[in-house]
Amino acid sequence: MNLSSLALARADAGRPVRTALIGAGKFGSMFLAQVPHIAGLQVTHIADLDPDRARAACRAVGWTQERIAATVFVEDGLAVAQSGAEVVIEATGAPEAGLNHARAALDAGQHVVMVNVEADVLAGPVLAAQARAAGLVYSMAYGDQPALVAEMVDWARAAGFSVAAAGKGTKYLPAYHHVTPDGVWPHYGLTSEEAAAAGMNPQMFNSFLDGTKSAIEMSAIANACGLDVPASGLQFPPCGVDDLAQVLRPRSVGGQLDGEGVVEVVSSLERDGRPVFRDLRWGVYVILKAQNDYAAACFRQYGLPTDATGHYAAMYKPFHLIGMELSVSVLSAALRGEPTGATRAWRGDAVAVAKKDLKAGEMLDGEGGYTVWGKACPASHSARQALLPIGLAHKVRLRRDIPIGQILSMDDVELDEIPDRRTPAARDACRGVGGCLGCTGWRLRSGRFGPQRSACLKIRT
Structure with missing residues (x-):
């Protein structure tokens, strides 16, 4: 301060x-x-x-x-x-x-x-x-949502609360996963001319809409805060600020989450397109869990929005100024000498999903483009299945046909050959760029992130 x-x-x-x-x-x-x-x-x-x-x-x-x-x-x-x-x-x-x-x-x-x-x-x-x-x-x-969420999570833990969930709000409908840069501006209430005059990049802003940016940001929050990414990906439940604590709690107690200690994004739109009352489209939140009945009573006494049990409460920030x-x-x-949030472990990944039926030989165009969108998944699952990170799905060519909705793997695209991960040379190359990403098993290769992504290729160990 x-x-x-x-x-x-x-x-x-x-x-x-x-x-x-x-x-x-x-x-x-x-x-x-x-x-x-x-x-x-x-x-x-x-x-x-x-x-x-x-x-x-x-x-x-x-x-x-x-x-x-x-x-x-x-x-x-x-x-x-x-x-x-x-x-x-x-x-x-x-x-x-x-x-x-x-x-x-x-x-x-x-x-x-x-x-x-x-x-x-x-x-x-x-x-x-x-x-x-x-x-x-x-x-x-700071100003971007991952750092703001990391700050709220740190505050909650420093105050002795358990963090049940954390994340942000956005405008989301399932159909948005298939929007391309050609159709992005009407969703923001802009014409292409107005967007161009403001210096807004259609592919970048489309990544905000099609779910990719949410996947990336929630993975970053998971990695910085030691939280989990839902096994089936983000669900984007429609939810306003008054209902955060009720919705973002485990299903075992009546909520919509698989468990506690997870990241999630809430939508400012109901699934039929109606606006959510008092939405959190531009903000961030953390769900606190009282450690005892006394703390739960304090939640109520001091006006925090809680769930029906009184043990889950929401704190939120309605806006961020980027x-x-x-x-x-x-x-x-x-x-x-302090970061405003920093990656500590590889817990979440954002992987590429086909936006349409893709053909062998087709070139992927990355985040917010015409070919793929990014889906959040647990890093352990990404490692086990050798899934293709959205960050590598740019200017790489497909080896085979991929149907719409399928998650791409590293084997589906033409990348540098990955050396045998069991060899001493491969292990030394990994150590040469700063060490392992974690015991889940990805490492980086060479000293430079070159044109063929040789250093970005994730090698399972």
Whole structure:
């Protein structure tokens, strides 16, 4: 609760927290809009595939020409590893690029704030382990829902409560799994022209709609908080804030969840399309379980929304401000040496499911595209079945026909040959990039995340 004071002290000392940003899209732009108003924070470098577009973004969010002129704009995100920044923000949304950038920044002794949840779910445990070993911070991005949920879970546990469930709200109907970028904007109440004028990427926003982003974010929360992903995937029960505690409890006591200690997403729409009363579309929640009758009585006395038994209660935050809150992560990393949420174990995975009947030879187009959507599943199941992560389902070719609705496996696509995992050479290659993802059995290969995803291929051990 003293980050602003710590940052002000750095400003008074003439040592602002030097920060580099990779990716000046919507998330990055929202962060940039706040930077001029935060004492003790300075963005020194901005990397974007189109530096002129990044400069335009800075002008659009109110940067002065003097501030723009004092900032280094580059095309290559790897260049920020030599920028001298204290903190590097990875906000590209591209898994392969994000892993390369994060690794380069950590190698150079810089803290990393990983906005790129896609990359975090793919290989976050390895990057987090590397950071801890080097005395650096690898952090989720505050303002994005996974970090906000991680904060609520930590608060609940620090206060002595059991966490029955945690997650977020979204707009969901089962039919959304098959929406493509061509049909995304009417679901947001926008025309394609309005979306283009606002700099909104149709494939990225389609990933929010088709369930992929929810799968990725819930997997990230599970990995950071030690929670479980439902065995059958997210159910997206329709639920408003008044009913969170009633719905998000185990079936054994009348709820809709398989058990306790799980992640779940609630929908702002009933299955027939009617809006849910007092929905949580833009927010996050945690379901607390009282450890005894006295605590349950306190829930009631102090007005928490509870279930019928009084032992389950909901705490929620109705909104999140995405990039406008990102500076909390940057300052926490630099001034406290603490992440605002960080991957600790591989418990959840987001795997690729066919959006339509796919043909052998067809090229997959990844998150939010025309070919696949992402489904959350337990990491142990993903490992056992060698399922294809959504983060690897981009620009890879199918080996065989896949019917609509089928989960893809690693064998269904053309990837680099995976070496025999039993050989010493394979094990050494895994150790060379920071260690094992966990005893469930995935490891990374080589030192770089190259064009053929050689380092992203998950090898069962």
